[in-house]
Amino acid sequence: MTDTSDIRYLTDHYDEKIDAINALGAPLNFVFITDMHNGLGRARIPGGGDREYGLAADHIRSIQYILDRCPGISCVVNGGDIGNDYWPDAAGIRSTYRETMDALYALSVPVHCCIGNHDDATAMAEQEKNNAIAILPEEMHAICMKYNPTPENYYYADLQGTGYRFLFLNSCDRPYRIGENGRFIQDYPLEISNRQAEWIEKEALATEQKILVFSHAPISNVGIFGSIGKGGGYVRSHDDTLNSSRVYTALRECRNVRGQICGHVHYDNLLYRDRMVIVSSLCSFPQEWAPSSPKRVHGTITETAFDVFSIKDDLMVITRFGAGCDRAATFLR
Ligand SMILES: [Fe+2]
Numbered sequence: 001m002t003d004t005s006d007i008r009y010l011t012d013h014y015d016e017k018i019d020a021i022n023a024l025g026a027p028l029n030f031v032f033i034t035d036m037h038n039g040l041g042r043a044r045i046p047g048g049g050d051r052e053y054g055l056a057a058d059h060i061r062s063i064q065y066i067l068d069r070c071p072g073i074s075c076v077v078n079g080g081d082i083g084n085d086y087w088p089d090a091a092g093i094r095s096t097y098r099e100t101m102d103a104l105y106a107l108s109v110p111v112h113c114c115i116g117n118h119d120d121a122t123a124m125a126e127q128e129k130n131n132a133i134a135i136l137p138e139e140m141h142a143i144c145m146k147y148n149p150t151p152e153n154y155y156y157a158d159l160q161g162t163g164y165r166f167l168f169l170n171s172c173d174r175p176y177r178i179g180e181n182g183r184f185i186q187d188y189p190l191e192i193s194n195r196q197a198e199w200i201e202k203e204a205l206a207t208e209q210k211i212l213v214f215s216h217a218p219i220s221n222v223g224i225f226g227s228i229g230k231g232g233g234y235v236r237s238h239d240d241t242l243n244s245s246r247v248y249t250a251l252r253e254c255r256n257v258r259g260q261i262c263g264h265v266h267y268d269n270l271l272y273r274d275r276m277v278i279v280s281s282l283c284s285f286p287q288e289w290a291p292s293s294p295k296r297v298h299g300t301i302t303e304t305a306f307d308v309f310s311i312k313d314d315l316m317v318i319t320r321f322g323a324g325c326d327r328a329a330t331f332l333r
Helices: 015-024 056-069 090-105 122-127 137-144 194-204 244-253
Strands: 028-033 041-044 050-053 073-078 111-113 155-159 164-168 210-215 257-262 269-273 276-280 305-312 315-322 327-330
Touching (some): 015 305, 056 090, 056 305, 090 111, 090 137, 244 257, 276 327
Parallel strands (some): 164 210, 210 257
Antiparallel strands (some): 028 305, 041 050, 155 164
């Protein structure tokens, strides 16, 4: 029987990276973890025994090991897709969400969340199961918006003493309509509503602080390699976020926006566009969907993947824990 409380298979590998983060001494550090898809299946681990495939709670608990040794980390940002929306019943789906959020909220720093396209569980209910559940925005608010001071599922946080505002956008902000069969219709999986776009333009960007923008899906897919077409892999051009051109334009025109950080594509991208740094991070969930995806092995450090972002002047160092590589970028704004 595997001892699921023993996470040394992860943390035994963390010390060297922790030392590097502390040596850099950046004034702003945060964790970004995304696409945990907690409990999406089962797998056999080396050494025997079965375990939940992608036990997000273990990965999250390993973050506390880092927080205990890096006092400069001020928060965790979760990029969405937190649970298993393929589970055949609604209670099971919700239990995987609760497990993820209980682990996140047990961490010693605030946890900010972006909602993912899987989190409402409509697509799987409609396409694969005779099980019409939808976890509606009000319920998602209760599940993952603990640090959001507004009633919406998008907000910003000004990080005291750092000169930075973090925007947490909802790229799955869409209407929920019931179809003729009594089940929820998935109109368009990714959307930023006009209401949210107006809030971005008039309120969220109205600051003298530097801005980092977080969302589940990329605001724009230009130059992004993504996970649709598993095994083949191509840019998700058909998977654009509704209203993305309006929102991207607002971000581009606001000179304080230094970068955009997202998940959704289950792949590491880092590119420069319109003098903004655009980053996507590998899924924490152990999936290899393209030949160039890092190898993922259960019961080893590659079972997880998440980053510590460290910002020091114009330098952004992205330290990877788990599968994949460290990255770095220079801010151009
Ligand atoms: Fe995902």
